[in-house]
Structure formats: C-alpha cells, structure tokens
Amino acid sequence: MNEKVKEVFSLIEAEKKRQSETIELIASENFVSQDVLSAVGSCLTNKYAEGLPGKRYYGGCEQVDRMEDLCRDLWRQVFRTDYHVNVQPHSGSQANLAAYCAVMDVGDTLLAMSLNDGGHLTHGSPVNQSGKLYRSVFYGTDENGYIDMEDVRRKALEYHPKVILAGASAYPRIIDFDAFRAIADEAGAYFMVDMAHIAGLVAAGCHPSPFAAGADIITTTTHKTLRGPRGGLIFAKEELGKKIDSAVFPRTQGGPLEHVIAGKAVAAAEALDPSFKIYAERIVENCAAMADEFLSMGYDLVTGGTDNHLMLLDLTRQDVTGIQLQTALDACHITLNKNCVPHETRSPQVASGVRIGTAAMTTKGFDPDRFRRTARLIDRAVRALREGTFESAECAKIADEVRRLL
Numbered sequence: 001m002n003e004k005v006k007e008v009f010s011l012i013e014a015e016k017k018r019q020s021e022t023i024e025l026i027a028s029e030n031f032v033s034q035d036v037l038s039a040v041g042s043c044l045t046n047k048y049a050e051g052l053p054g055k056r057y058y059g060g061c062e063q064v065d066r067m068e069d070l071c072r073d074l075w076r077q078v079f080r081t082d083y084h085v086n087v088q089p090h091s092g093s094q095a096n097l098a099a100y101c102a103v104m105d106v107g108d109t110l111l112a113m114s115l116n117d118g119g120h121l122t123h124g125s126p127v128n129q130s131g132k133l134y135r136s137v138f139y140g141t142d143e144n145g146y147i148d149m150e151d152v153r154r155k156a157l158e159y160h161p162k163v164i165l166a167g168a169s170a171y172p173r174i175i176d177f178d179a180f181r182a183i184a185d186e187a188g189a190y191f192m193v194d195m196a197h198i199a200g201l202v203a204a205g206c207h208p209s210p211f212a213a214g215a216d217i218i219t220t221t222t223h224k225t226l227r228g229p230r231g232g233l234i235f236a237k238e239e240l241g242k243k244i245d246s247a248v249f250p251r252t253q254g255g256p257l258e259h260v261i262a263g264k265a266v267a268a269a270e271a272l273d274p275s276f277k278i279y280a281e282r283i284v285e286n287c288a289a290m291a292d293e294f295l296s297m298g299y300d301l302v303t304g305g306t307d308n309h310l311m312l313l314d315l316t317r318q319d320v321t322g323i324q325l326q327t328a329l330d331a332c333h334i335t336l337n338k339n340c341v342p343h344e345t346r347s348p349q350v351a352s353g354v355r356i357g358t359a360a361m362t363t364k365g366f367d368p369d370r371f372r373r374t375a376r377l378i379d380r381a382v383r384a385l386r387e388g389t390f391e392s393a394e395c396a397k398i399a400d401e402v403r404r405l406l
C-alpha cells in the first residue's frame with residue numbers, strides 16, 4: 001500500500017472510531033449493516049450498465065440485470081405496491097431532479113414546503129437548480145408548527161402548480177397525504193411525495209403511506225430511516241414509468257451505480273424482515289420518550305412534540321443558539337445539527353433550535369431510558385452555556401457520561 005493510500009485508510013479508521021464514540025442524533029443518518037457495506041464495497045463498482053435491465057448499452061450485464069430486477073422487486077414488496085420503480089438515482093436530490101424533469105417543463109410551477117419551515121433545498125429553493133428551472137411557490141407551517149393545509153390549498157388554487165410536493169427534512173408530525181391528494185385533484189396538479197426522512201416508518205406501517213393516498217410520484221433516499229446505502233429511489237404510477245426512466249437516464253444521469261443498487265437490494269431485504277418493523281416502532285417510541293423528557297424539563301418543542309423519528313428543540317427561551325449548542329455538543333461527542341424554528345429571527349447559519357433524530361442510535365440499541373439520559377446531558381450543556389461554565393466545568397463531565405451511555 002503506498003503512503004497516500006495508507007493515509008486514506010487511516011482517515012477511514014479514524015472516522016470509524018468517531019462513529020463508535022459518538023451519540024449520533026442527526027435525524028438523516030443511520031448505521032448500515034455489514035451486508036450493506038459488503039455489497040457497496042463489491043466488484044459491481046467496476047461495471048458499466050447504462051440503460052435498464054434487458055435494455056443496456058453495454059455487454060456483460062447478465063448479473064447486474066438480475067440484481068437490479070431483484071432490487072426493484074424487493075422495494076415494491078417493502079412498500080406493498082405495484083407502482084413503477086426506478087432504483088438508479090444516485091441520491092435523493094438526483095431522484096427529485098429526475099422526477100421534476102419527468103413531468104415539468106422549464107418555467108412550470110412547483111408548490112412545495114418552504115425550506116425555513118422544514119422543506120428541502122431541492123424543493124424549489126433559489127440556491128438549488130430546482131428553483132432556477134421552475135417557478136417555485138412555497139407553503140408553510142402555522143403558528144403551532146403544523147403544515148398549514150389552508151395555505152397549501154389557497155396557493156394551489158391561485159398559482160395552478162404543475163406539481164404539488166409533500167415531504168420535509170425537518171417536520172416532526174404525520175403528513176396528511178390524503179389532504180394533499182384532494183387539493184392536487186382540485187387544482188389539477190400532479191401530487192408528488194418526497195418521503196426521504198420517513199420512508200422507513202412508512203415501510204413499517206408507522207406513518208401513513210403515500211402509496212395508499214395515490215401519490216403520482218414518490219421519491220425517497222435509502223440511507224435515512226430505511227438504513228440502506230446512500231442513494232435514491234423513484235416510484236410512480238405505471239403511466240408515468242417511461243417518463244421517469246428516461247428522466248433518470250439519459251436526461252440526468254449516466255451509468256447507474258450497480259454496487260450501490262446491490263446495497264439497496266440488501267437494505268430492501270432487511271426491511272422485509274419482521275425485525276425491521278420492530279426497529280421502526282422503537283425509533284418512534286424512543287423519540288416520544290426523549291421528547292417527553294425535554295418537555296418535562298421545561299423545553300419548547302416545535303408543535304409541542306413528535307409523531308415520528310425527529311423533534312425540533314426550540315431554544316429561543318433559553319437564549320442559546322442552535323450553532324452554540326451544536327458546537328458545544330460536538331466537543332462532548334454528541335452529534336446533532338442546528339435548525340431554524342418557526343418565525344426564526346436568526347440566520348440559518350446560527351438558528352434558534354436544533355434537530356434531533358433517534359433512528360441511528362436506535363440501530364445501536366439505545367432504549368427509552370438511554371434517550372432520556374441523553375436529553376438530560378443536552379440540558380446540562382444548555383444550562384452550562386447559559387452560565388458560561390461549559391468549557392471550564394461541564395464539557396469533560398458530559399463526555400464521560402456519553403462514554404458510559406455508549
């Protein structure tokens with residue numbers, strides 16, 4: 001191994017150590033199985049396979065054809081659906097771009113949740129290509145932090161969007177897909193769902209299914225609550241299938257990552273195991289317990305609680321910023337991210353809250369008691385930050401407690 005290669009592997013080892021010594025609360029992260037790692041680290045990375053199974057532009061695709069077909073079948077089983085599925089998107093962002101390309105022309109209108117209220121950059125934000133290609137209109141949350149369905153309906157009828165998009169990166173409550181479907185029908189729009197965050201809960205029946213609501217297009221990542229490799233999937237009603245496929249390739253991607261598709265197939269097989277349903281139920285149970293602990297200590301949570309795998313801690317009353325808490329907790333091996341809160345007065349780089357998710361540590365076996373104790377450690381950090389004693393007195397002690405919990 002040459003020196004530079006050694007350097008790469010020593011960085012990977014160091015990251016492995018960081019991951020094992022950290023309470024990981026980033027709501028979009030998880031820990032995949034050894035089988036997923038093996039598939040993604042396999043020889044399939046060597047193979048070019050532009051096109052779809054049976055219709056490739058390269059020879060030698062017999063095995064990857066069978067594998068990609070298997071992957072597609074497994075994902076349809078996971079969501080108990082006969083929708084068309086494309087398993088090639090390299091990421092959630094790629095899946096969304098292809099989905100838009102399939103049904104929208106440049107200049108068409110997209111109605112989606114605003115970034116500040118919990119939406120995603122790829123949902124028409126001006127700094128993302130989706131906001132440059134399409135005219136985006138945003139709906140938001142009401143004063144309690146819930147999606148304002150009246151706002152959705154009003155804007156749908158006023159702006160005549162081609163696509164109405166439901167889905168979020170920072171929303172702690174159940175999304176009413178049926179209500180969105182009804183508005184899309186009334187407005188004559190396609191109804192698209194980006195279930196990137198909650199897909200694992202949908203698979204396990206812990207969140208209403210966008211398939212049951214009859215969404216036209218459903219995109220997801222595979223690496224959040226689904227606990228697969230980094231990647232994306234697109235599901236669509238059969239009549240949109242061809243448009244979706246050509247939007248992925250050749251319009252927005254080249255050769256599919258067959259090694260990642262193999263990892264997605266493994267993740268789908270794991271999601272079909274009865275143990276996955278128990279896993280997803282525990283994510284939600286753990287999240288409820290942790291939220292309850294914060295509430296009992298007097299903290300504000302956006303919407304006052306959570307129905308899913310994440311919560312938004314509003315630190316406005318504590319007068320501690322999101323970035324302050326994120327940085328302080330990093331120093332004691334608790335990882336989370338700052339997040340805007342409704343009626344945010346600070347910039348997104350500072351933010352008045354943090355987002356906390358339970359999917360990753362539930363994989364590591366954390367139970368409600370450990371999540372409650374983690375909440376109390378976060379509270380200690382918040383109080384020490386207010387009193388100016390974080391570095392001198394508390395940081396090392398919290399880090400010790402983190403080690404004990406792990």
Ligand SMILES: *Cc1c(COP(=O)(O)O)cnc(C)c1O
Pocket residue numbers: 028090091092093094096119120122167168169194195196197221231
């Ligand atoms: C994470 C996320 C994405 C993007 O996924 P990437 O794989 O990071 O591109 C898209 N939409 C939503 C709602 C997300 O939370």
